[in-house]
Amino acid sequence: MFDVARVVEAWPLLAKGAWVTAQLTVAATAVSLIVGTLSAMLQLSGLRAGYWLSRVYVSAMRGTPLLVQLFVVFFGLPLLGIRGEAFLAAVIAIGLNSGAFVTEILRAAVLNVPRGQIEAAEAVGMSRWQLWRRTILPQAFVTSLPALTNEFTILLKATPLASVVAVTELTYAGQLVIARTFEPTEILLTVAAVYVAFVLCLSQVSRRMESRFARRWSIQ
Amino acid sequence: MNSEFTPAVEVQDLRKSFGDLAVLRGVSFTVAAGEVVCVLGASGSGKSTLLRCVNGLTPATGGDVRIGGELLGQRETAPGRREPLPEAERRRQRRRIGMVFQLLNLWPHRTAAGNVMEGPMIVLGMTRKDARERAERLLAQVGLLDKADVYPARLSGGQQQRVAIARALAMEPEIILFDEPTSSLDPELVGEVLNVMQDLARRSTTMIVVTHEIGFAAEAADRIIFLDEGRVLEEAPPLQFLHNPRHERSRRFLEQFLSRSSAFLSSSTPPPAGESR
């Protein structure tokens, strides 16, 4: 049966793991947003080379398992002289992987910005960069907020993979406890419950953000 | 099959409520075989619900509908005792009532001919060849033989509604119900659909038509039923109803309507291309 004492005993370690999971999620989300935005801009910039670079990046990330990508980064970093940085490798791999999906989301959103608005901005004499920064991107981010939140939920659910390169996030913390006690049931179910709670929190936050933007810009 | 004196449709004290909202509050009328009845009324008067109850798409809350004398959706087990009909029997009854809807709802994955053939093949068990022959004959009748192998996405709204009429005719129903068949069409496409319907009327097809096209009602209807707040307020031949309505509410309805649609009344549209036979 479910023995609560085992959970209580393991809790300090699990809580530390949960904190690392949160850090990992936030850092990878930042990488994902930055890379995804740049990649989307590159793809729509009109530069032939930029377009293909972005397409190949998206295709490679979407076509291969994150686990394998993580290994490639983890074993690739030492070749660049960066050693023993499992957390960094996980942030890069998860961030780059998610960035491909963010590229696709933003690309669709940018293409949906009404043509007239872009012409209006051009008529005011905005530069290309101003056009992107002041007219296109803000709208693209707001309209794609639901899709982006969904993507970052998926990102959160991918962070346990970092356990395979021994990042002591939540899942690895759980494994460490189990390796000592040989009692997987309580620990694994608790770990699963913490993830469910994380996901619920994330969707709450995003719902708030969506309704705030929706009210301010009166977008449905 | 039916005696000359059995009405094609007999509606008795039909009632329908959605929750607390009573949409039909005891509607009664009959339609003789070969008769064309137009149902007029303001929006929200219960016209569409009436048609949906007549063909059994929406179950009525009370009252009876008889098609060719046969009770719809129920059967009498003993005098005064009734039970709901089994689903297969209800389907058999529905085949006898054709329906053309307000919204364009041809099946998009079937060609025009495919839409017409579906019922005969699947429900009547016709061979593909026979169904195809029937479909071609009916598409010719609505002037669309040349569009037989075109998918709905490539047809105009008016053409789609004409195919929908052919689809309803293909089951050789005893009566066809039209639920505002032109109200989701662009104005310039209304005429071709009304012409097909008028042609059907001339062929003594039994029809109940819910419409806002008063011009059509004036020319094609044998009788007009004016529905108001879920009741039949007035029932009269078209000329009498249009020129000398008995009730104040009918008069107000007509005034509002004629002021808006006088343009349609005067315009007479040319017959559809395939009408010559």
Next chain:
Amino acid sequence: MLRSLPLLAAGLRWTVVVAILGMALALALSVVLVAMRRSAHRFVRAPARIYTEIILGVPILVLLFIVFFVLPEAGIVIDPLPAGLITLMLYYSPYLAEVIRGALNAVPAGQIEAARTVGMSRFRIAQRIVAPQAVGLMLPPMTGLFIGLTKDTAILSVISVAELTFQAKQVISRTYAPFEVYVLVAAGYWVLTFVLETALRRAETSVTRYRRA
């Protein structure tokens, strides 16, 4: 490196087998979930909904550990391969069910009513009117999920299912060239998902031809 190619090829074959079996199982369970969620009884709908909510919040790796390590505690001992397949099925079926549900709901009600007025039976309506259109609507989102499932077979390497990623680890333990082997393996997955995506896109084009014809 070259001598390890046959081992990697064997791993790739297993990846294909596991992915196909996983898709079939997930699809089967998703159909059950859809049927449950369309049921008239609350007590049938509720478990399916709660199950979906939970799975949406649990990472697949954690689910795999639960299936592989917790079930034996309850007396159900399963081998790695079945445990992996069960995990893929449990994890992907709610997502597939949502896609199927959405596609079924997207077929306009008016078309179904039109079929009813012609006197078609429920089965015939499902078969001739709803299914042909719903398949076209569900294929694009399903393609994404099936690609996700194919990629997630790599996670089964963690419990020693002898698919491509697991074989890669075996090869690395002999060659000590992890970066090169994983790049090669990534290429293998890339080809696999490309073939899958192309095939499913072809299928979608052919079932939705009516929209353009």
